[in-house]
Amino acid sequence: MKPIYYPELDETLFRTVLPNGLTVAVVKREGFTKKLAYFVTDFGSIHTDFTLEGQEHHAPAGVAHYLEHKLFDMPGDRDVSAEFAAMGAMTNAFTSYDMTAYYFSCTENFENCLKLLLEFVSTPYFTEESVEKERGIIDQEIGMNEDAPDSVVFEKLMQSLYQTHPIRVPILGTSETIREITPEVLHTCHRAFYTPGNMLLCVIGDVDPEQVTAMAREILGDEKKEVGKKMRPWQEEMTSQRAETQCAMEVAMPMFNLAFKAEPVGSGDEAIRQEMIADLAAEALFGESSELYLRLYEEGLIDSSFGGGFETIDGCAMLMCSGDSNDPAAVREAILSQAEKIAAAGLEESAFLRLKRSALGRRIRGLDSFDATCFRVSAYHFSGFDYFRFPEIYRSIRPAEIREFLSRVVTRRRCALSVVRPIV
Amino acid sequence: MIETITLSPNVTLRCCRDPRFKQGCLSFQLVRPMAAEEAAKNALLPAVLLRGTNAHPNLRAITNRLDELYGAAVSPLVRRVGDYQTVGLFCGFMDDRFALPGDTVLAPMMTFLEELLLDSPLENGGFLPAFVESEKRNLIATIESELNDKRAYAMSKLLKIMCREDTFGLPRLGEKEQVAAIRPKELYDHYRHILRIAPIEIFYVGSAESSTVAALLKPLLSKLDREPVALPAQSGFHPCEGREEVETMEVSQGKLCLGFTTPITNRDKRFPAMQVLNAIYGAGMTSKLFMNVREKLSLCYSVGSGYYGSKGIVTVAAGIDFDKEAETRAEILRQLDACKQGEISMEELTAAKEAILSSLRATHDAPGSIEGFYATAALSGLGMTTAEYMAAVETVTLEQVIAAANTVQLHTTYFLRGGSQ
Numbered sequence A: 001m002k003p004i005y006y007p008e009l010d011e012t013l014f015r016t017v018l019p020n021g022l023t024v025a026v027v028k029r030e031g032f033t034k035k036l037a038y039f040v041t042d043f044g045s046i047h048t049d050f051t052l053e054g055q056e057h058h059a060p061a062g063v064a065h066y067l068e069h070k071l072f073d074m075p076g077d078r079d080v081s082a083e084f085a086a087m088g089a090m091t092n093a094f095t096s097y098d099m100t101a102y103y104f105s106c107t108e109n110f111e112n113c114l115k116l117l118l119e120f121v122s123t124p125y126f127t128e129e130s131v132e133k134e135r136g137i138i139d140q141e142i143g144m145n146e147d148a149p150d151s152v153v154f155e156k157l158m159q160s161l162y163q164t165h166p167i168r169v170p171i172l173g174t175s176e177t178i179r180e181i182t183p184e185v186l187h188t189c190h191r192a193f194y195t196p197g198n199m200l201l202c203v204i205g206d207v208d209p210e211q212v213t214a215m216a217r218e219i220l221g222d223e224k225k226e227v228g229k230k231m232r233p234w235q236e237e238m239t240s241q242r243a244e245t246q247c248a249m250e251v252a253m254p255m256f257n258l259a260f261k262a263e264p265v266g267s268g269d270e271a272i273r274q275e276m277i278a279d280l281a282a283e284a285l286f287g288e289s290s291e292l293y294l295r296l297y298e299e300g301l302i303d304s305s306f307g308g309g310f311e312t313i314d315g316c317a318m319l320m321c322s323g324d325s326n327d328p329a330a331v332r333e334a335i336l337s338q339a340e341k342i343a344a345a346g347l348e349e350s351a352f353l354r355l356k357r358s359a360l361g362r363r364i365r366g367l368d369s370f371d372a373t374c375f376r377v378s379a380y381h382f383s384g385f386d387y388f389r390f391p392e393i394y395r396s397i398r399p400a401e402i403r404e405f406l407s408r409v410v411t412r413r414r415c416a417l418s419v420v421r422p423i424v
Numbered sequence B: 001m002i003e004t005i006t007l008s009p010n011v012t013l014r015c016c017r018d019p020r021f022k023q024g025c026l027s028f029q030l031v032r033p034m035a036a037e038e039a040a041k042n043a044l045l046p047a048v049l050l051r052g053t054n055a056h057p058n059l060r061a062i063t064n065r066l067d068e069l070y071g072a073a074v075s076p077l078v079r080r081v082g083d084y085q086t087v088g089l090f091c092g093f094m095d096d097r098f099a100l101p102g103d104t105v106l107a108p109m110m111t112f113l114e115e116l117l118l119d120s121p122l123e124n125g126g127f128l129p130a131f132v133e134s135e136k137r138n139l140i141a142t143i144e145s146e147l148n149d150k151r152a153y154a155m156s157k158l159l160k161i162m163c164r165e166d167t168f169g170l171p172r173l174g175e176k177e178q179v180a181a182i183r184p185k186e187l188y189d190h191y192r193h194i195l196r197i198a199p200i201e202i203f204y205v206g207s208a209e210s211s212t213v214a215a216l217l218k219p220l221l222s223k224l225d226r227e228p229v230a231l232p233a234q235s236g237f238h239p240c241e242g243r244e245e246v247e248t249m250e251v252s253q254g255k256l257c258l259g260f261t262t263p264i265t266n267r268d269k270r271f272p273a274m275q276v277l278n279a280i281y282g283a284g285m286t287s288k289l290f291m292n293v294r295e296k297l298s299l300c301y302s303v304g305s306g307y308y309g310s311k312g313i314v315t316v317a318a319g320i321d322f323d324k325e326a327e328t329r330a331e332i333l334r335q336l337d338a339c340k341q342g343e344i345s346m347e348e349l350t351a352a353k354e355a356i357l358s359s360l361r362a363t364h365d366a367p368g369s370i371e372g373f374y375a376t377a378a379l380s381g382l383g384m385t386t387a388e389y390m391a392a393v394e395t396v397t398l399e400q401v402i403a404a405a406n407t408v409q410l411h412t413t414y415f416l417r418g419g420s421q
Helices: A063-070 A082-085 A108-120 A128-146 A149-161 A182-195 A211-222 A269-286 A291-300 A328-345 A349-366 A370-382 A387-396 A399-409 B039-049 B060-067 B106-118 B128-148 B150-162 B176-179 B184-197 B209-220 B271-281 B289-295 B322-340 B346-363 B368-379 B386-394 B399-404
Strands: A002-005 A010-016 A023-028 A035-041 A049-052 A055-058 A089-096 A100-106 A199-205 A244-249 A255-262 A305-313 A315-323 A416-420 B001-010 B011-017 B024-033 B073-081 B082-095 B200-206 B242-248 B252-263 B299-307 B311-320 B409-417
Touching: A002 A063, A002 A387, A010 A328, A023 A211, A023 A370, A023 B409, A035 A108, A035 A370, A049 A182, A063 A089, A063 A100, A063 A128, A082 A108, A082 B252, A082 B346, A089 A199, A089 B346, A100 A108, A100 A370, A108 A199, A108 A211, A128 A149, A128 A182, A128 B299, A149 A244, A149 A255, A149 A315, A182 A269, A182 A315, A182 B242, A199 A211, A199 A370, A244 B011, A255 A305, A255 A328, A269 A291, A269 A305, A269 A315, A269 A349, A269 A387, A269 A399, A269 B399, A291 A328, A291 A399, A291 B060, A291 B128, A291 B176, A315 A328, A328 A416, A328 B060, A349 A370, A349 A387, A349 B060, A349 B082, A370 A387, A399 B322, B001 B209, B011 B209, B024 B106, B024 B184, B024 B252, B024 B368, B039 B073, B039 B082, B039 B128, B039 B176, B039 B184, B060 B073, B060 B106, B060 B200, B073 B106, B073 B368, B082 B106, B082 B271, B082 B368, B106 B209, B128 B150, B128 B176, B128 B368, B150 B252, B150 B311, B184 B242, B200 B209, B200 B368, B252 B322, B271 B289, B271 B299, B271 B322, B271 B399, B289 B299, B289 B311, B289 B322, B322 B399, B322 B409, B346 B368, B346 B386, B346 B399
Parallel strands: A023 A199, A244 A416, B011 B200, B242 B409
Antiparallel strands: A002 A010, A010 A023, A035 A100, A035 A199, A049 A055, A089 A100, A255 A315, A255 A416, A305 A315, B001 B011, B024 B082, B024 B200, B073 B082, B252 B311, B252 B409, B299 B311
């Protein structure tokens, strides 16, 4: 395994693909005590429709998250969390729209922790009884989200912005859909997407990359298995389905999410370029150093809760912002007209360079976080990109591209606004 | 590892020199007693300071300056540390080695910090009314938005009820009526006053030597006119009668919060045992609360305990169905009782200790966690480095944990439920 050194970032990355198809990435951090390992599958809440072994499957919404919960069960009443805890390690997992990650962090016993991670994620063990019991817990989690205005405002936004894309459905599914989840459904999804060829093992810390690779081969074997083929019948027009949606909850002040639909970015270098262009465009449009942010802040239309950026998920992308405001519609109007203004006049070269320098500096600072780095390396891997190459991508971006992005995307027909207002 | 330098009486610089990181952090904190008269003013101050300086007169100019400094960030710092409230600014900035050839970040960052702290534009002897009024609105909105996070809201209600005789019951950001009453001149006078008398704690973590940091801070400190006043020592829980309160609101999930007291604070030699008890009882995914209330009985999705070592308070919070209150409460108390009776396995004890040790070991792996630990530890009365703390945790025995459990007493409960009654 040959290391790649990135002098601009002072990072060393080891990467290889095993015979079974698993990609292993090790970010070497000498002199650190903490070790963090992510075992990630390219399978999230939106991937409910797929074919496997020549057969079509349509799983209920919420299956990826349900599976995430149930993988912590092991035969023989073994308690995975307790086993990690006994080694002084912390384990957890999360499910997003397009990936599911299992991870642990430890300071000692790294080898045994890694073994356990690989073992429990690759061992499906579901009984009728345990699957049934989990329903109560997940139902409570769904209830918690229904009371969380930030979840509600986002989910309603997705339902307004998209017509067919499954991002319209909450990651957890609903109380109704999770009722349909059975051990068989979980087994099928596990077989389809938890095969090494669909997964990434990303480790960060002062560890031996050869040892990590050897362990992955030992536990997962060398056999290459079929990966489920995702069906993506999502046809999206570049217009929002509904311009505005509102509801009332126990909140102090109206809370809003505002988004503009963008073309999905696909994968590889060009996709990441698109994403970084969009991020810079967001900064130029409504970032803290923008003319608009200052004006809206001084007028009291936004406060420090305001923020935004570009979001990409398998099959969809959007420029989004959120915050608290007494007049969310006025914020939308201001953003639309400012985008027009920048699209017409362009960006000053000095302002553009300053934005790039700032974005680069913030990404470099972000590398100090093990968790953020592991997450980014994983997410970009599934987009077919080596994350540590971000400086060269930034360098290649020109101001005209920002302008083009804003004029194409930040328009009224691509826009949706979701508001949660206080109960009166 | 941590170098402590007294720059002048009651001005302390603590430095953690560490070349491994890609960024540096520096926090500048004025330390005040937590008090109803000034909590709101202290909470408002950093936000007003960050609105503009004479040279960078608005938010945009400030952010542009930070963008030039490679995306550095300066954020308001308002912390509660036991009986104290700290107020100041937190700077995070890229390490000099990644800057363009010949360029640096740390030195101009310190100059900019001085500008933010000492060069605010003034009008009629006070801060600019426009800045103050708009930050008052923002702070009030922040205080009100606590309602949005029902778990945090319920917990703060519990502490308010339970600590009515204690500074711990005062909200960290003050009350919104107090914020609304603040005048620009009064705020500025208060600021000058605390700049003169408050102990100052500065914490730096990054690649520079402490002498370099001290030298860079000199111009700032030389401009202060100091007459420092030492603070009263931290105190334990101030007792009052316990209560049981229920509040109704439009929510679909109930929040049950229980508040307990213990005489053991982090100034007590039994502190490590109490910390271990909390881990066994309710911190994390292997604790008794998680394993029983959630995993075994499926009563909730979230349940956990917290231990406020600076005060000697243990809290438990659970998100539950409304009709499960009695059952959940009984189980939460039953698990505490199990700890008191010594129903703790060796596995549980080891796992609890390992969890604490592991998080202490990893403290030194991120600039933010180093700052978070050391910039508050000494103030709260915890006079240990992470290494000393770890050594103390390792020697905790089962008997000590049981003894610690037996000091814990239920004081107050608070239940947030749905529907109107």
